[in-house]
Amino acid sequence: METLAIALLGFFAAGYFVLAGADIGTGMLAPYLGRTDRERRLVIASFAPFFLGNEVWLVATAGLLIGCFPDLEGELLSGQFPVVVALLAGWIVRDMGLWLRGRVGGHPGESGDGRTWRLVCDTAVAGGSWAVALAWGWLLAGLFSGSLDAPANGPVAALTALAVAALFAAHGLGFAVLRLTGDPYARARVLVGRTARAWQSFALTAALMAALPLLAGLRLPLTESAGSSIDLLVPALLVVTPLLVAVQAWMWHTFRGRVTRPSYL
Structure with missing residues (x-):
């Protein structure tokens, strides 16, 4: 059972990094x-249908960690508390920007306060996204170094956090090339490269994103931390997981086309 629990934990964590990344x-x-x-x-509309479903993978990862590896979960939360706070703060700010952008401040065609409000929400989405990516990089820096009882620090930790954030950005860039149209697509295409096929960048960064939590997991004492x-x-997760995968596959299939017009956001 311990092996199955570890495999499921790696599957959920890798799924979160690939999809939510x-x-x-x-x-x-x-x-x-x-x-x-x-x-x-238009940019927000490209990923708006996915972000809540993608976050389910993080909830599943956290639930499995808490339920099956309670000692390790307690050590991580207490030792990496500042990193967890930064991660949650960025997550909340980002989601608030997404939820509130089209619900407060008037309609998209209006000016004045409505335009200012949407700019504030756009800043929250971008700033929160950067905070989440950097917080994950900071956490992974600690896990890679084997430091569970305190956040990683020093130039190596800073470089690791920046490298992970850069990978998040590159992964999002590949996704943007697959989903956007018009000038936003052209800007994304310039950075990806015009000679590469649209899916190649996303496939490469997806493999790298999936590898991040799996490599970090090798540094964790998972077997010794398994709970009763x-x-x-x-067994319950083995029943629920195929349903989660099926719903996620249906969602990505449904919204597989390019975004041609802005949504209500």
């Missing part, structure tokens, strides 16, 4: 990809 990375680049209000709405509830939770 796409919308986080696109959000990081929204100010570059979208220069006007309409273009920024593992025999109950793992």
Whole structure:
């Protein structure tokens, strides 16, 4: 059961980094990809249908960690508390920007306060996305170094956090090339390269994103931290996981086309 629990933990964590990494990375680049209000709405519309479903993978990862590896979860939360706070703060700010952008401050065609409000929300989406990516890089820097009882520090940790954030951005860029049209697509295409096929960049960064949590997991004492509830939770997760995968596949299939006009956001 311990092996199955570890495999499921790696599957959920890798799924989160690949799927949510796409919308986080696109959000990081929204100010570059979208220069006007309409273009920024187009960029947000490219990942808006996915972001809540993608976050389910993080919830599943956290739930499995808490339920099956409670000792390790407690050590991580207490030792990496500042990193976790930064991650949650960025997550909340980003999601608030997405939720509130089209619900407060008037309609997209209006000026004045409505335009200012949408600019504030766009800033929250981009800033929150950067905060989330850097926080993950900071956390992974600690896990790679084997430091669970305190956040990583020093130049190596800083470089690791920046490298992980850059990978998030590159992953979002590949996603943007697959989803956007018009000028935002052209800007993304310039950075990806015009000679590469649209899916190649996304496939490469997806493989790298999936590898990040798996490599970090090799540094964790998972087997020694397995809890008594593992025999109950793992069978339940084995039943639920195919449903989660099926719903996620249906969502990505449904919204597989390019975005040609802004959404209500």
